[in-house]
Amino acid sequence: MTRTPALGALRARLESALDDDARAWLAQALATAAAQPAPSEAPAPQVTASQAPAPTWELRFAQAGRRCGPEHADDARLLLLGAARADTATLTRLYEQGTAAERRAVLHALTHLVPGPEALGLTEDALRTNDTSLVAAAVGPYGAEHLDAHAWRHAVLKCLFTGVSVDAVAALADRARGDGELARMLGDYARERTAAGRPVPGDLQRVLALTEARTEARTEARTDALTESPTEQPAEDPTEQPAEAASAASPQES
Amino acid sequence: MRLFDPHIHMTSRTTDDYEAMYAAGVRAVVEPAFWLGQPRTSPSSFYDYFDSLLGWEPFRAAQYGIAHHCTIALNPKEANDPRCTPVLDQLPRYLVKDNVVAVGEIGYDSMTPAEDTALSAQLQMAADAELPALVHTPHRDKLAGLHRTIDVVRESALPLDRVLLDHLNETTVKDAKDAGCWLGFSVYPDTKMDEDRMVAILRSYGPEKVLVNSAADWGRSDPLKTRKVADAMLKAGFDDDMVDLVMWRNPVAFYELSGRLHLEVEGTDATHEGNSILRGGE
Ligand SMILES: [Zn+2]
Numbered sequence: 342m343t344r345t346p347a348l349g350a351l352r353a354r355l356e357s358a359l360d361d362d363a364r365a366w367l368a369q370a371l372a373t374a375a376a377q378p379a380p381s382e383a384p385a386p387q388v389t390a391s392q393a394p395a396p397t398w399e400l401r402f403a404q405a406g407r408r409c410g411p412e413h414a415d416d417a418r419l420l421l422l423g424a425a426r427a428d429t430a431t432l433t434r435l436y437e438q439g440t441a442a443e444r445r446a447v448l449h450a451l452t453h454l455v456p457g458p459e460a461l462g463l464t465e466d467a468l469r470t471n472d473t474s475l476v477a478a479a480v481g482p483y484g485a486e487h488l489d490a491h492a493w494r495h496a497v498l499k500c501l502f503t504g505v506s507v508d509a510v511a512a513l514a515d516r517a518r519g520d521g522e523l524a525r526m527l528g529d530y531a532r533e534r535t536a537a538g539r540p541v542p543g544d545l546q547r548v549l550a551l552t553e554a555r556t557e558a559r560t561e562a563r564t565d566a567l568t569e570s571p572t573e574q575p576a577e578d579p580t581e582q583p584a585e586a587a588s589a590a591s592p593q594e595s
Numbered sequence: 596m597r598l599f600d601p602h603i604h605m606t607s608r609t610t611d612d613y614e615a616m617y618a619a620g621v622r623a624v625v626e627p628a629f630w631l632g633q634p635r636t637s638p639s640s641f642y643d644y645f646d647s648l649l650g651w652e653p654f655r656a657a658q659y660g661i662a663h664h665c666t667i668a669l670n671p672k673e674a675n676d677p678r679c680t681p682v683l684d685q686l687p688r689y690l691v692k693d694n695v696v697a698v699g700e701i702g703y704d705s706m707t708p709a710e711d712t713a714l715s716a717q718l719q720m721a722a723d724a725e726l727p728a729l730v731h732t733p734h735r736d737k738l739a740g741l742h743r744t745i746d747v748v749r750e751s752a753l754p755l756d757r758v759l760l761d762h763l764n765e766t767t768v769k770d771a772k773d774a775g776c777w778l779g780f781s782v783y784p785d786t787k788m789d790e791d792r793m794v795a796i797l798r799s800y801g802p803e804k805v806l807v808n809s810a811a812d813w814g815r816s817d818p819l820k821t822r823k824v825a826d827a828m829l830k831a832g833f834d835d836d837m838v839d840l841v842m843w844r845n846p847v848a849f850y851e852l853s854g855r856l857h858l859e860v861e862g863t864d865a866t867h868e869g870n871s872i873l874r875g876g877e
Pocket of ligand 1: 627
């Protein structure tokens, strides 16, 4: 619960977008959620979670779409999770029992409510789906902070595969910088598309350029070398892949 | 022409069907939870199915410009299997979801005591969740089943005018109408009801509270039956407004009883290069 101040600004924005009924409903729902004892302060439950009736604020969490409109539901749900100071166990349960829209809200909330990697399983679950809205939410700030290099690269590649704009990928430039393995994967993907006579996603070029940032000097030198003797490229050197993939990536322009 | 299929099991259909439905004018569907052909043996497979009706299936539909809602219930056939009945305890947490616009399909299959229990319990849940109910009428012993269904609804907390009685035909429509229920007709290639009989029923009983659906599923069925009935209505002399009433406004009015119907669809470009359905798995 370290980064909740950001939610204050979100609340102001959302309130100005809602009509009177929805705004009143939201205020009441947030008050109900805030009055909920924090999970750490609550007495240990006497019954298992499946037998206990859901707290009222969780009912409000489910109703947010029909009360605030689908276009505002994500924000309303995010605010409710923040007001209730939902812990990892609660977030996990709400995700597992949630609709796609509710799951998306939980994924957005992770960066605000979970300081460590303990909720990473939810991000990983979302990345296994083919629902583009879940994939987009999973590559947000929480995923950027906690996904390991392999999982993060596959997440970026999945965005390219499923048409999720890489604008959704938090900290993209920072994590991509100098990532030769990501560059190799992008290059291979570009070649695969080109071989099949299919266009290469425009975002691929963008990410590829970002991987080059730190190794720019070396890459330039390598490109010069390639121009002189293209048949002798050492294929195992990842730093040259960006240049090669970049040419493979724009066959439709030639 | 805008069409609303108020009862179709899209989980069992392909993206080709979604595409053809959109081309035929279908802009909204309701998918009732039902039997999958292969019996389930544990509550968990129901929960995965319900989650799919609230997650993946509306996503698929949206890719083709079609608004997807669902109804949730323990179906009468599987209500007879004690391995499945614990599902009833978990239904309330599903019935609060935004995309759930009714309790259903409930009703009778073989008219057993277990089906009595499940039907009564779920009618009460519908009343508690402020939802209408989609109640199907049995295929066997249909008229007796209809009377028993109406009796059980009368004894329940759910008013008859919040109930859609489905799979009606010439022998059951009158009693269902007299009871004040919404009237559902499933138009199938061979069984249940066909386009011309549907038109004859509309002539005899009028269009008020009548809903027409394809009930298309994994069996021999046709997801374009709503369009075919609309065409048959026009050919028989019904005007555009009457077709719109039966094929759009009536289903909207019934499911609006939930207060949860949202008919705008986001992300409708089925030909979008990056579409994750077009791509399939990776
Ligand atoms: Zn059905």
